[in-house]
Structures are given as C-alpha cells and as structure tokens.
Amino acid sequence: MELQFYGATERVTGSCHILKVQGRCFLLDCGLIQGLPEEEALNRSRFPFDPAEVDAVILSHGHIDHSGRLPLLVREGFSGPIYVQRATRDLALVLLQDSARLAEQDVRYRNRHAEREGLAPVEPLSTVEDAITAVNLMQPLSYDERHSAGPGVEFCFRDAGHILGSAIVELWLEEDARRHKLVYSGDLGQFDSPILRDPVFLSAADTVIIESTYGDRQHKPMQETLDELGGIIRSARQGGGNILIPAFAIGRSQELLYLFGMHFDAWQLDGWRMFLDSPMAIEATAIYWEYPELYDEDAAIAYREAREVFGRLDLTLTRKVEQSMKINDIESGAIIIAGSGMCNGGRILYHLKQNIERPECHLLFTGYQAEGTLGRAIVEGRKSVRIHGRDYMVRAAVHTIGGMSAHGDCNDMLRWAEAFRPAPDFYVVHGDEQPKQAFAAMLRERLGAEVHIPAAGESIELG
Structure with missing residues (x-):
C-alpha cells in the first residue's frame, strides 16, 4: 500500500x-x-x-x-x-x-x-x-x-x-x-x-x-461578523448609493441570501433591491434548494418557512447580459451580488466601473482575495485600479468582512x-x-x- x-x-x-x-x-x-x-x-x-x-x-x-x-x-x-x-x-x-x-x-x-x-x-x-x-x-x-x-x-x-x-x-x-x-x-x-x-x-x-x-x-466570531454586516447595510441606507458584493458562486452567494432573509428586519433591508447577477450562482442556488436534508437545524427551519423568511426580499435573478446591464441604471438602493469573488473577471467588473468612483457606494468583500487579483488590490488600499484597460479611482467605501470563509x-x-x-x-x-x-x-x-x-x-x- x-x-x-x-x-x-x-x-x-x-x-x-x-x-x-x-x-x-x-x-x-x-x-x-x-x-x-x-x-x-x-x-x-x-x-x-x-x-x-x-x-x-x-x-x-x-x-x-x-x-x-x-x-x-x-x-x-x-x-x-x-x-x-x-x-x-x-x-x-x-x-x-x-x-x-x-x-x-x-x-x-x-x-x-x-x-x-x-x-x-x-x-x-x-x-x-x-x-x-x-x-x-x-x-x-x-x-x-x-x-x-x-x-x-x-x-x-x-x-x-x-x-x-x-x-x-x-x-x-x-x-x-x-x-x-x-x-x-x-x-x-x-x-x-x-x-x-x-x-x-x-x-x-x-x-x-x-x-x-x-x-x-482565527476567523472573527460569527456574531461579530453578523453585527458588522448589519452595521454596514444600515450605514449605507443612510448615505445612499449601492452595495456591491463580489461573491463566489458556490457557497458564499447562497449564505448571503440566507442571511439577508434571516436578518431582514434587524438589518433594515426593506426598500433595498437585491440582484443575484451570476448565472452560475443562480444555478448553484437552485441546487442548494434541492438538498434540505443536508442543512443544519436553523436552515432546515428556514426552508420549511421559506415563504415567510425569504418572501420579503426584493430579489431579482439576472441570467441574461441585458438584465445585468440594466442594473447599472440604478444609482441608489441596490445590493448587487456578482461574480467573480476576487474581481478577476465576470459581471462584477462592469458594476465596479459604474460605482467604484462614487463615495456614497460600498464595496463589501466576504472572501479571500488571492495575490495578483483586482480584489486583492482594492482591499489592500490601492488608490487607483485598472479595469478593462482604464484607470479608476477607488472612492467607494471598502469593507472586508471576516468570519464568512x-x-x-x-x-x-x-x-x-x-x-x-x-x-x-x-x-x-x-x-x-x-x-x-x-x-x-x-x-x-x-x-x-x-x-x-x-x-x-x-x-x-x-x-
């Protein structure tokens, strides 16, 4: 052997x-x-x-x-x-x-x-x-x-x-x-x-x-992570603008939607329009929905009460490119979850181009950013980044959320x-x-x- x-x-x-x-x-x-x-x-x-x-x-x-x-x-x-x-x-x-x-x-x-x-x-x-x-x-x-x-x-x-x-x-x-x-x-x-x-x-x-x-x-304790997430969302509500979340299609996108449903009132999510702007994340979410027997106790309860827990989310699943492009007409009140999670490709780049230079907007990173990626450059505090051959000033508020790995x-x-x-x-x-x-x-x-x-x-x- x-x-x-x-x-x-x-x-x-x-x-x-x-x-x-x-x-x-x-x-x-x-x-x-x-x-x-x-x-x-x-x-x-x-x-x-x-x-x-x-x-x-x-x-x-x-x-x-x-x-x-x-x-x-x-x-x-x-x-x-x-x-x-x-x-x-x-x-x-x-x-x-x-x-x-x-x-x-x-x-x-x-x-x-x-x-x-x-x-x-x-x-x-x-x-x-x-x-x-x-x-x-x-x-x-x-x-x-x-x-x-x-x-x-x-x-x-x-x-x-x-x-x-x-x-x-x-x-x-x-x-x-x-x-x-x-x-x-x-x-x-x-x-x-x-x-x-x-x-x-x-x-x-x-x-x-x-x-x-x-x-x-060591990761940040989950309760501290939840408190931080809620605080950012409430602060963004007062200041206007959009929240961009580069998210991995498998796991992280599903966790975010789950947390938004479970903390809808505490995080004051009424009035926010949410977009899951990733065809792969949409497919993965459908697969997650098919396996409730693999959930923990809290998620299993949420699944059984799905209409009540998630029904209040103003959520749009944008599969087509044309739908994704229309999101960029929204200047305030949108939470946009899009891939890729490290900003090294995907639809998140187009949303960054529209929002990264706006001080009232927020960029919320929830996962590891590898060396050499655009996401890593942003979280390390780069003042200017290049997207699709053009330089953009990083004026949006940047947040790195620990504890969600x-x-x-x-x-x-x-x-x-x-x-x-x-x-x-x-x-x-x-x-x-x-x-x-x-x-x-x-x-x-x-x-x-x-x-x-x-x-x-x-x-x-x-x-």
Missing part, C-alpha cells in the same frame, strides 16, 4: 493524491492549479501516471481546485468511476462546464493574437464535451454509507461542512493481510456556519491527510483533529508554507502527534 502526494503540496490549489493498493491505482481528487499565470501553466504538465491505468477517482467535493483536471484526465484516457457525494455531482456539472467554457474563450483570444504574430495555435486544457464526459462517469453516493472502490479499498463519505456535498473521505485499506485506516479531510468547513451542518468527527485512523488553508489564523480556521481544524484517539500520523497539505508550518506545530504541541509536511512527489508506505 502506497500513498503519493502529488497536488496541493507546494500551494493551496491543485489537490490530488495517488493511492496504490493491490496493484491498482486510485486518485483522491484531481484539481486545477489556480493563481498566477506561471502556476496555472503547470496544469498542462503531464500526469505522473497513465490516466488510462487509474482504476477510480474518489472526489471530496466540487470546487475546481479539487475537481478541475478531471476533464483532462478523461481526455487522456481515464474511463473509470468517479465516486462523489450526490450533491457534488450536480454542482460539478455547473462548475466543470463553466471552467471549460472559460478555457475555450481564453484559447480563442490567445489564438487570435498568435495568428497575427505567426505563432502556432494552442488547444484548450479541456472542453465542455470533456467536462460532460467526466460528469457522466460520476457515481453519486450518500453520506455515511460504506462502499467498495475495488479489491482492498473501501470508503465512506462523511459531511465536511465546507460546501454542499463536501466530504471527508474515510478509507479502509487491505493488502497482504495488512490493514490500514486512512482519512482524507478534503476541505473542512467552519463549525456553526450558516446553512450547512458541522464537520463530522471521526475517532480512529492510522494516517490522516489534513488541509491547512487557514492553519495560522467556507474553510475552518486553525481552531476549527484542531477541534476536528483532536477527536482522533489515539493521535494518528498527520500529513499537512493544501496550504501556503507559513500556514502549513504553523498548523503542523500546533498539531505536534496539542496532540503530541507525528506530523509531516510532504513534498510534491513524496511517497509513503502504508501499513
């Missing part, structure tokens, strides 16, 4: 780990590398295995940094099952097709320039057809049911509380009379976050692969890790270097555990 650490070892994104048992090969995730152009170029590197010889993929959740190279895997010969939680399959259909469309658009743009310069054309990393083929290989499963992935490999999905359908993967391995319990955390959500249930605790494992995205920081902080992850008795060997992945080192030190100090930070390509023998 062998485990090889391939992706999300030197960075946060690109999750992929290779498991070999009884002569068969399995992947835990197959994600896209995201970030700076030189990092994203690594997605075109060859896999360190023959995709045609991979027997199965076990996918923790639908986010592109965990699923985004599945279409490429299929294009290069993989044809086995992809095991997913039921809601993950529905979200993956939306996410993978969107990612492929963006890749095709980017290649068309680049090839027009290449043709003028006499350069050879390039192919997209994957196509919409590849994405659909990958989704058709997905076998949807429920939480808490044990399944076989092949000889010597049984697994079970447990709720990770990160996004809808996100899973902790629990694996029971056997080879030559050796047995080994492996747990892969996937991405762990916050405890007590809106809509979704808390991550499930597990008590037994020999080896645990654990994420460390926020391994060196889909990832747990170091205390959430430690709380989850402490449930194992006795402490297993931990392998810390999915983090920048400082968070990984900090979280590894916490695990050693608090649990007295053997903790490793694997390098890319490093292999270990299990059992």
